[in-house]
Amino acid sequence: MTEPKIRIENISYAYDGAPALRNISLEVQPNTITVFFGPAGGGKTTLLRLINRLNDLVENTKIEGRILLDGQDIYAPGVDVSQLRRKVGMVFALPLPLPGTLRENVVYGPKRAGVRDVRRLVEITERSLTQAALWDEVKDRLDSPASALSGGQQQRLCIARSLALEPEVLLLDEPTSGLDPISTGKVEAALQEAKKNYTIIIIPHSIQQAARVADYAAFFLMGELIEYRRGREIFTTPRDKRTEDYVTGRFG
Amino acid sequence: MPRKTFELELAQLETEMLTMAAQVENALTEAVDILERRDMDAARALIARDHDINAQRFAIEAQCLVVVATQQPMASDLRVVAAILFNVNELERIGDYAKGIAKINLLIGPGPLLKPLVDIPRMAELTRSMLHRAIDAFVRRDVALARVIPAEDDQVDALFEQVNHDLIQMIIADPSVTRQANLLTWAAHNLERAADRVTNLCERVIFTVTGELIELDTDEASPLE
Numbered sequence: 001m002t003e004p005k006i007r008i009e010n011i012s013y014a015y016d017g018a019p020a021l022r023n024i025s026l027e028v029q030p031n032t033i034t035v036f037f038g039p040a041g042g043g044k045t046t047l048l049r050l051i052n053r054l055n056d057l058v059e060n061t062k063i064e065g066r067i068l069l070d071g072q073d074i075y076a077p078g079v080d081v082s083q084l085r086r087k088v089g090m091v092f093a094l095p096l097p098l099p100g101t102l103r104e105n106v107v108y109g110p111k112r113a114g115v116r117d118v119r120r121l122v123e124i125t126e127r128s129l130t131q132a133a134l135w136d137e138v139k140d141r142l143d144s145p146a147s148a149l150s151g152g153q154q155q156r157l158c159i160a161r162s163l164a165l166e167p168e169v170l171l172l173d174e175p176t177s178g179l180d181p182i183s184t185g186k187v188e189a190a191l192q193e194a195k196k197n198y199t200i201i202i203i204p205h206s207i208q209q210a211a212r213v214a215d216y217a218a219f220f221l222m223g224e225l226i227e228y229r230r231g232r233e234i235f236t237t238p239r240d241k242r243t244e245d246y247v248t249g250r251f252g
Numbered sequence: 253m254p255r256k257t258f259e260l261e262l263a264q265l266e267t268e269m270l271t272m273a274a275q276v277e278n279a280l281t282e283a284v285d286i287l288e289r290r291d292m293d294a295a296r297a298l299i300a301r302d303h304d305i306n307a308q309r310f311a312i313e314a315q316c317l318v319v320v321a322t323q324q325p326m327a328s329d330l331r332v333v334a335a336i337l338f339n340v341n342e343l344e345r346i347g348d349y350a351k352g353i354a355k356i357n358l359l360i361g362p363g364p365l366l367k368p369l370v371d372i373p374r375m376a377e378l379t380r381s382m383l384h385r386a387i388d389a390f391v392r393r394d395v396a397l398a399r400v401i402p403a404e405d406d407q408v409d410a411l412f413e414q415v416n417h418d419l420i421q422m423i424i425a426d427p428s429v430t431r432q433a434n435l436l437t438w439a440a441h442n443l444e445r446a447a448d449r450v451t452n453l454c455e456r457v458i459f460t461v462t463g464e465l466i467e468l469d470t471d472e473a474s475p476l477e
Contacts (some may be wrong), residue, residue, distance in 0.1 A: 032457050100354060129299065207324075207326060208324055209263060235326055235327065235330075236326075236327060236330060236331070236463060237327065237331075237462070237463025238327050242328075244327050247253045247326040247327045248255075248325070248326050248327050249258070249326075250255060
């Protein structure tokens, strides 16, 4: 195996003294899609947010352990959180395009990061939309309002917006939960394309999606990491009885 | 039980496979019994019954696809469905071997056999018993049983070599028996192949339980397969 892109070391996390994650350790390989899955309340979203330090401002929480990105502790003193978030992009369940045109959405991040060269912004727009598998559908209407896009297109626009900053890691929390199967298929295709350049962690909205996209899959249950293996193994021959019960739908 | 319909559908698939296996088992021993009795009508009836076995196989296959499409089985459930799909194919082929013996019976015609059959009925009974226990092992998810059955294939192979040897001796002694001796060798060969397929069924028991696909073939020294 190559050097992991992300190394999660003995992470424990609690909200108001209630443990949400218990001693989680796992390594995320570069240029793969890693799936966090499991029943609600298992800790998968919490862990995803910790990788982006989205919980920094949540009060009464306690984090133990380390999260390393390329070997650097992202919680070390002096780490610039906005720099971290340039490297680690996040896409949420509900697509939230910014007011404005498609083009404005895509170049918003790069512009704020100081890119002024128009030719460069045009390149970024095409590259990001292509990587998000949206370019062919929208290339002739880049200056129309983003709100006019379908839900599936809006979600791919949000992925493109994240990719415009050329992050190294892309985190997605149920990115297709509100989409129809065709849009979902397009988003999944976009992720398969994007993993060539990025490291992707996704919380899928169903086991079937988990099985479709996972290079690696981590099963979380009540704050514990139960099983973490190659996707094609975990969905055909899980080792842990609890994983088996969950993926076969006999959980509970 | 959170997936009651699915549980029922899986159980139904298994029951249908069992029904099919029972028919195939019967066909195997019956084919040899009919051969001994020189019963042409019964041979024709057995050949006709093979269509039912084939139809069952297609029906189970179709039902497996419905279960996959509607229930999206995963993990051990998925392996059960995959194993049933595989098993019905093997069972159908074993049924074809039985049908083949019935056809040989017709080719030999109503006259007497060269000699009373001794080893061929023993092959049929051994193979039937192996098949019965292999299916039992599947139903009970009994890996230990599945592991021991394939070793018995060596006995079937040894009997086949004995039959072959005896019939060649008869041909050498009297070349006019060549045609029937050849046909009887084919009948024995069908049984030998049927027993080999039982080994495949045993491998699927292990796959169903553990997810591992391993070969249980024991007679690597044999020139036959």
